[in-house]
Amino acid sequence: MRSLHILFAALLFAMPAKAEEIVLGLSQDEVAITATFEGSHILIFGAVKRDGTETVEGDLGVIITVSGPKTPITVRRKERKYGIWINADSVEVDAAPSFYSVSTSGPLEAVLKGVEDLRHSITIPHAIRSVGATVEDSKAFTEALIRIRSDARLYSTFIGTVDIEEETLFRTAINLPSNITEGDYETRIFLTRGGVVIDEYDTIIPVEKVGIERWLYRMAQDNAVLYGLMSLAIAIAAGWGASAAFAALRR
Amino acid sequence: MLIYLPIAEVSVNAFLLLGLGGIVGVLSGMFGVGGGFLMTPLLFFIGIPPAVAVATEANQIVASSFSGVLAHFRRKTVDFKMGFVLQAGGLVGSGLGILVFNYLKALGQVDLLVKIFYVVFLGAIGGMMFVESINAIRRTSKGKAAPKRRKHNWVHNLPFKMKFRVSGLYISVIPPLLVGMAVGVLAAIMGVGGGFIMVPAMIYLLGMPTKVVVGTSLFQIILVTAFTTMLHATTNHTVDIALALLLLIGGVIGAQIGTRIGVKLKAEQLRILLAVMVLGVCIKLSFDLLLTPSELFVLGVAGGH
Numbered sequence: 001m002r003s004l005h006i007l008f009a010a011l012l013f014a015m016p017a018k019a020e021e022i023v024l025g026l027s028q029d030e031v032a033i034t035a036t037f038e039g040s041h042i043l044i045f046g047a048v049k050r051d052g053t054e055t056v057e058g059d060l061g062v063i064i065t066v067s068g069p070k071t072p073i074t075v076r077r078k079e080r081k082y083g084i085w086i087n088a089d090s091v092e093v094d095a096a097p098s099f100y101s102v103s104t105s106g107p108l109e110a111v112l113k114g115v116e117d118l119r120h121s122i123t124i125p126h127a128i129r130s131v132g133a134t135v136e137d138s139k140a141f142t143e144a145l146i147r148i149r150s151d152a153r154l155y156s157t158f159i160g161t162v163d164i165e166e167e168t169l170f171r172t173a174i175n176l177p178s179n180i181t182e183g184d185y186e187t188r189i190f191l192t193r194g195g196v197v198i199d200e201y202d203t204i205i206p207v208e209k210v211g212i213e214r215w216l217y218r219m220a221q222d223n224a225v226l227y228g229l230m231s232l233a234i235a236i237a238a239g240w241g242a243s244a245a246f247a248a249l250r251r
Numbered sequence: 252m253l254i255y256l257p258i259a260e261v262s263v264n265a266f267l268l269l270g271l272g273g274i275v276g277v278l279s280g281m282f283g284v285g286g287g288f289l290m291t292p293l294l295f296f297i298g299i300p301p302a303v304a305v306a307t308e309a310n311q312i313v314a315s316s317f318s319g320v321l322a323h324f325r326r327k328t329v330d331f332k333m334g335f336v337l338q339a340g341g342l343v344g345s346g347l348g349i350l351v352f353n354y355l356k357a358l359g360q361v362d363l364l365v366k367i368f369y370v371v372f373l374g375a376i377g378g379m380m381f382v383e384s385i386n387a388i389r390r391t392s393k394g395k396a397a398p399k400r401r402k403h404n405w406v407h408n409l410p411f412k413m414k415f416r417v418s419g420l421y422i423s424v425i426p427p428l429l430v431g432m433a434v435g436v437l438a439a440i441m442g443v444g445g446g447f448i449m450v451p452a453m454i455y456l457l458g459m460p461t462k463v464v465v466g467t468s469l470f471q472i473i474l475v476t477a478f479t480t481m482l483h484a485t486t487n488h489t490v491d492i493a494l495a496l497l498l499l500i501g502g503v504i505g506a507q508i509g510t511r512i513g514v515k516l517k518a519e520q521l522r523i524l525l526a527v528m529v530l531g532v533c534i535k536l537s538f539d540l541l542l543t544p545s546e547l548f549v550l551g552v553a554g555g556h
Contacts, residue, residue: 035493037255037262074551076359084367084540087359087549144548178253178262209257216257220488228484231310231492232477235499239317242503 021049022189022201031176031185031207039178042066042205045171048191058194061104061111062162062170065122065190066205068099068154069183070129075141091141095129098181100155103172105162113195120190120197124155153177182207258491259303267297268497272311276505279315281513282525287312287443288373290498291365292532299494301362305352305441306483306490307498312444312476314499315506316469323466330417330463334470336424337431337449341475344435349482352440359551363540368441370537376447377529384522391519418459418467426457431471438479444472447529 027043044064073096079088102123104111112122121127124146149155154177162172184204191199209217219227254265271293279286287308294304323329355361409423430452434445449468453459459467484490513521 033255035255036253038253039262074359076549076551078544078547078549080543084363085542085544086363090359090551141548144546145550148546148548148550178255179260181260213255213257216492220258220484220490220492224485224488225481227492228481228490231480231484231490231495232313234492234496235310235314235480236317238496238499238503239314239319240321242507243318243321246507 019051019053020191020198022191022199023047023049024189024201024203026205029205031205032210033182033208033213034210035213037178040176042174042176043171044174044187046189048168058196059110060164060167061106061192061195062164063111063122063190063192064103064162064172065188066099066101066174067097067127067186068180070095070097073145075145077141091138093128093142093145096145097127098154098183099176099185100124100127101158101174103158103161103174105164105170106160108159111192111195116195116197120200122190124157152179154179180207182209254493254497256491256494258489259299259494261298263297265497268494269501272498272501273505276315276502277509277512278528280506280509282521286315288369288441288447288529289532291441291443292369292536301365302356302487302489303491305365306480306487307494308443309438309476309479309483310490310495311498311502313473313480315502316444316473316476318503318506320466320469320473323469328463329466329470330415331470333415333418333427333459334467336427337471338474340428340431341435341471342478344432345439345475345479345482348436348439349486353486365441366536366540368437370533370540372437372448373529373533376451377526377533380522381526381530384519384526387519418463420457420459422457430456435475438475439482444476446472
């Protein structure tokens with residue numbers, strides 16, 4: 001009995017009591033990619049739960065990041081050789097999210113300190129991991145990755161789009177474009193005071209192909225021979241059909 | 252109406268694809284080519300990943316060629332024996348092409364390879380056709396008859412002779428095998444049927460009569476592109492059946508319309524139009540290679556497999 005008391009006390013001690021905590025809600029807890037998928041909005045809303053002991057100084061801030069599955073990416077730079085532009089130097093980026101969005105409740109300098117950004121990998125440059133680059137100006141390569149993905153509306157930063165009401169309720173809408181890929185989308189909500197993270201809440205929003213999209217994709221991967229034969233059968237049937245239809249029209 | 256393509260993993264306008272299929276179909280019906288050399292660069296342009304564009308285009312060509320070859324079956328203008336010999340070479344060529352394609356994909360140079368192939372072949376064929384048809388138009392305006400084609404050249408002195416009854420030829424199997432192989436390599440790398448190379452090669456190199464050339468070319472293109480489709484589907488998983496379906500619906504309808512327009516034009520006019528179009532695509536692609544690109548960096552899947 002006594003040992004149980006000690007264990008309890010130890011557990012309580014190990015869990016630092018948080019003065020402010022995040023309680024979260026989502027408008028949808030999964031995203032389905034259908035054949036007519038045109039992108040999706042996810043409403044992320046929540047509240048700050050307080051136990052009454054205001055311990056941290058500074059203004060309240062909320063930062064929400066949504067990250068698609070991370071994959072290694074090769075960034076190649078074109079160079080003029082023999083008069084034509086060809087891919088020359090390349091840098092391997094170990095883990096780049098397929099989609100990344102950062103929404104904040106205020107200007108970045110106000111809601112997030114540089115050192116906190118580094119620790120939690122919040123802003124886009126920190127969310128991309130690149131080590132072991134062999135090219136001198138490898139920074140230009142990661143910048144190019146961010147630029148290309150930003151142009152494709154896959155990476156974006158929205159300053160001041162998280163609304164905070166009464167220092168308690170917060171909400172924002174995340175826009176998923178139509179060119180996203182499937183996977184688990186890691187959603188992180190950071191609560192900051194004076195730019196220091198005081199609480200973090202993580203959740204996963206699965207994005208999945210459904211219906212015929214899923215069926216075709218799985219078949220192309222798992223039953224490649226059958227899928228190939230089916231593609232050919234459709235092609236031949238369409239070719240025959242058009243020829244027969246127009247021959248019938250001519251008569 | 253936006254459609255999310257399951258393999259390409261991009262969302263595109265379905266009517267845009269139907270329209271593209273239709274326009275290329277009209278052109279292919281007019282000129283008797285598969286139209287892959289136009290469609291594949293157009294697919295790159297609307298944002299389909301190159302690997303998916305090349306593999307899917309091979310599948311679409313199966314449809315348009317099959318639609319076209321049926322008419323030739325009825326007229327008995329298909330030399331099956333020649334088709335199978337070309338095909339034997341074609342299978343080896345497709346296999347080689349896929350090997351080269353995958354090797355260069357690993358090196359990150361596949362886009363360059365595809366573009367160089369396009370520039371070189373479109374430039375050469377377009378240029379030759381342009382000069383030839385200008386000469387033909389000059390001759391007809393001067394009222395002179397076209398010079399007769401030489402019946403015998405070095406091709407006819409090679410060993411392993413074989414009789415091709417429909418074409419009325421008794422020649423060595425080596426040249427058709429090589430021609431088939433070359434077209435197979437092109438089909439795999441460029442995602443084209445290779446008709447624009449096959450047709451001149453059959454007329455000028457093999458000396459086949461023009462009336463059996465188009466049917467035989469279509470017949471063997473079906474076999475090569477079907478094989479290429481299977482190879483891409485099983486090794487790279489990059490055939491997008493939804494994309495193919497949208498393109499080929501537009502394509503097969505367009506082809507039938509194009510055939511009608513084609514009958515109303517003179518042969519030289521058709522050839523000169525085709526030559527101008529081929530050269531246009533060639534010039535556009537060479538600008539991409541020669542001019543400083545607006546974005547110097549490209550993204551690729553790491554590892555290349």
